[in-house]
Amino acid sequence: MKLASAYRKEMTIAFRGFYFYVEIVIALILLAVLLLAVDEYPEGREKEYAFYDASPAVVDAVFAELIEEGTLVPGEPEELTMKPASFEVADEAAGTSARYSFDEPRAVSARTMLEMDRSTGRKKKTIYLLDSEDDLLRLSFSSGDVGAVIRPGDDGRLYYRYILQGYETERVSNLLYALHAGSLDELGDAMDRQAVRSLGPVDRLDARESAVPLFVTFAGSLMGFFIVMAYLYLDKNEGAIKAIAVTPATVRTYLLSKTLVIMSTVLASSSVIVIPVMGAKPDYLLFYPFLLATTFAFAALGLFVASFFDSMDDAFGALYAIMIAFMLPAFSYLIGSFDPVWLRFFPTYPVLQVFKAVMLGKTDVPYALAVLAAFLVGGAAILLAAEARFKKTLTV
Amino acid sequence: MVSVRNLSHSYGNDGRLAVDDVSFDIGKGETFGFLGPSGAGKSTTQGVLTGLLRLQKGEVTVAGYDLRTVRKERFNKIGVSFEQANVYSKLTALENLRFYADLFDAPTRDPHELLELVGLAGRENDRAGSFSKGMKHRLAFARSMLNYPELWFLDEPTTGLDPAIAAVIKGVIKAEQAKGTTTFLTTHNMYIADELCDRVAFIVDGSIKLVDTPRNLKQRYGKKLVEVEYLRDDGSIAKETLRTVDEGDRERLAGIVRSRDIVTMHSKEATLEEIFIQITGRGLD
Numbered sequence: 077m078k079l080a081s082a083y084r085k086e087m088t089i090a091f092r093g094f095y096f097y098v099e100i101v102i103a104l105i106l107l108a109v110l111l112l113a114v115d116e117y118p119e120g121r122e123k124e125y126a127f128y129d130a131s132p133a134v135v136d137a138v139f140a141e142l143i144e145e146g147t148l149v150p151g152e153p154e155e156l157t158m159k160p161a162s163f164e165v166a167d168e169a170a171g172t173s174a175r176y177s178f179d180e181p182r183a184v185s186a187r188t189m190l191e192m193d194r195s196t197g198r199k200k201k202t203i204y205l206l207d208s209e210d211d212l213l214r215l216s217f218s219s220g221d222v223g224a225v226i227r228p229g230d231d232g233r234l235y236y237r238y239i240l241q242g243y244e245t246e247r248v249s250n251l252l253y254a255l256h257a258g259s260l261d262e263l264g265d266a267m268d269r270q271a272v273r274s275l276g277p278v279d280r281l282d283a284r285e286s287a288v289p290l291f292v293t294f295a296g297s298l299m300g301f302f303i304v305m306a307y308l309y310l311d312k313n314e315g316a317i318k319a320i321a322v323t324p325a326t327v328r329t330y331l332l333s334k335t336l337v338i339m340s341t342v343l344a345s346s347s348v349i350v351i352p353v354m355g356a357k358p359d360y361l362l363f364y365p366f367l368l369a370t371t372f373a374f375a376a377l378g379l380f381v382a383s384f385f386d387s388m389d390d391a392f393g394a395l396y397a398i399m400i401a402f403m404l405p406a407f408s409y410l411i412g413s414f415d416p417v418w419l420r421f422f423p424t425y426p427v428l429q430v431f432k433a434v435m436l437g438k439t440d441v442p443y444a445l446a447v448l449a450a451f452l453v454g455g456a457a458i459l460l461a462a463e464a465r466f467k468k469t470l471t472v
Numbered sequence: 473m474v475s476v477r478n479l480s481h482s483y484g485n486d487g488r489l490a491v492d493d494v495s496f497d498i499g500k501g502e503t504f505g506f507l508g509p510s511g512a513g514k515s516t517t518q519g520v521l522t523g524l525l526r527l528q529k530g531e532v533t534v535a536g537y538d539l540r541t542v543r544k545e546r547f548n549k550i551g552v553s554f555e556q557a558n559v560y561s562k563l564t565a566l567e568n569l570r571f572y573a574d575l576f577d578a579p580t581r582d583p584h585e586l587l588e589l590v591g592l593a594g595r596e597n598d599r600a601g602s603f604s605k606g607m608k609h610r611l612a613f614a615r616s617m618l619n620y621p622e623l624w625f626l627d628e629p630t631t632g633l634d635p636a637i638a639a640v641i642k643g644v645i646k647a648e649q650a651k652g653t654t655t656f657l658t659t660h661n662m663y664i665a666d667e668l669c670d671r672v673a674f675i676v677d678g679s680i681k682l683v684d685t686p687r688n689l690k691q692r693y694g695k696k697l698v699e700v701e702y703l704r705d706d707g708s709i710a711k712e713t714l715r716t717v718d719e720g721d722r723e724r725l726a727g728i729v730r731s732r733d734i735v736t737m738h739s740k741e742a743t744l745e746e747i748f749i750q751i752t753g754r755g756l757d
Contacts, residue, residue, distance in 0.1 A: 092599075
């Protein structure tokens with residue numbers, strides 16, 4: 077009864093206040109951006125420079141085969157300019173390095189090939205075919221793009237040597253090695269030794285859908301973390317907390333009512349984004365409980381953090397630091413090759429992964445439920461800690 | 473209704489006490505005034521008694537509940553009116569009262585009746601945020617009466633209000649007194665205390681200096697003076713202050729009354745404020 081009344085009061089205040097509409101308007105803006113500005117299958121802007129160390133006849137034959145397969149489409153020739161440059165190229169395989177220095181600018185006309193995505197028919201990347209390895213090195217160095225030297229072997233196979241920038245992860249290097257440079261027999265043996273557990277489906281989210289887990293996590297759960305603090309400090313400023321403290325209602329009732337109103341708001345704002353973009357694709361029976369559980373935990377954390385400060389001004393430093401820290405897993409989400417182990421300890425990491433899987437409608441349900449349970453239990457523990465602190469500090 | 477023994481409270485670890493070894497009792501149906509300047513320890517004492525501050529040292533019983541054990545149900549018997557007009561500005565007057573009424577496990581008064589009592593009839597559905605400071609104060613005051621409190625804490629109930637509204641509030645307090653409500657009145661306004669309180673306590677620097685009835689204090693510390701203005705022979709006005717306990721002054725007063733035209737004459741009792749200054753050596757502001 078008390079909780080219901082407190083929840084009703086909080087919702088009334090939320091509807092008449094600023095923050096509720098901030099959440100909904102942000103959700104609508106994000107929705108508009110997704111629907112109007114984000115292409116579902118954007119054309120790839122990636123470039124790759126290639127030098128075929130073979131006779132023109134052999135090169136033409138290779139490309140003719142790839143064009144016939146549908147993997148490549150001939151593009152228009154492009155003028156490329158190279159500035160004077162000086163750099164060092166390390167050969168990891170040989171353990172040697174060579175210094176290159178070019179004093180004169182140079183312009184060349186390069187043939188292009190467009191690598192296509194067979195499922196969408198969109199361009200994945202543009203391959204520039206160069207006439208010399210020096211040109212390849214200069215262009216790869218100045219643009220920061222990958223370069224490849226391809227040479228047909230005496231055995232009739234193509235051998236690849238990749239020019240990377242040095243900052244790529246080991247995973248990328250290994251992937252390229254596995255794709256082209258390594259022995260297929262070696263790769264096969266390695267694959268046979270791997271224990272593979274499928275955490276998610278092989279389906280992929282398109283570019284627009286891929287943004288939804290990010291928006292739901294950060295515009296939903298994390299906004300709840302921030303807004304619950306704002307609501308609490310509004311009450312403190314008005315002094316209304318003291319008036320509640322001299323009634324039989326408990327601090328827990330008060331904190332739960334705050335948490336519930338945040339959960340309701342996030343439910344609405346997240347639905348504004350998810351339903352129009354994803355349609356019937358997500359597993360909603362898993363999505364909504366997971367959304368509510370994570371929002372509950374983040375709101376509880378917001379209350380706990382708020383218990384250490386007297387005002388939003390005082391709390392802003394901690395609030396900002398926590399929100400930035402929680403956003404870090406987005407780098408791993410957006411850049412698949414960046415996935416350090418330490419990032420997995422941030423609570424938003426599993427949230428993003430589960431939301432991504434849930435959006436596909438085919439997820440590892442036991443894993444998702446385990447994460448959900450962890451957030452519920454963790455959220456409850458944090459809420460109890462916040463309650464213990466607020467019993468001492470809420471009315472001071 | 474209230475028993476306080478050796479209450480001390482500190483806000484920090486520096487050993488400075490906001491309330492230092494305070495003891496007093498309040499009987500059922502009594503109106504007890506807690507008087508002192510800002511920072512004297514009034515609000516700290518009320519904070520402990522209302523449960524807003526944790527009891528650190530001493531023994532306190534409020535409405536039959538020992539404060540060493542936290543029992544939220546005691547608030548069903550207690551009403552608290554704060555100095556700050558702490559209402560939800562985004563809720564209407566009626567919504568404010570209805571929300572707080574739902575938090576009690578005891579019968580509550582009709583919010584409409586309370587709003588009428590404090591002069592807010594007709595403004596039930598207006599948001600408190602649109603109210604003047606005085607109106608918000610009246611709304612918060614009405615809220616403190618929601619649960620028919622047996623023990624009523626009033627913190628500066630008329631401070632900052634215009635005289636007409638203050639008169640309304642005083643009228644409500646007197647009506648509740650007549651019903652037998654026990655009242656703990658915290659104020660630095662000695663006129664309000666004099667008018668409403670059965671007994672008063674003077675608190676300065678965290679310590680109670682004196683507890684007595686206003687009447688006894690005036691009798692004990694009053695100067696028993698009469699101030700008289702009369703016309704001289706040349707038509708100008710003379711003014712004299714005479715002590716009624718001094719034989720010579722009494723004869724002088726009788727002579728003036730017999731032989732002169734009196735312009736004004738007032739018995740001049742000492743006010744509580746004057747007595748407070750006399751006893752504590754401190755003003756009230």
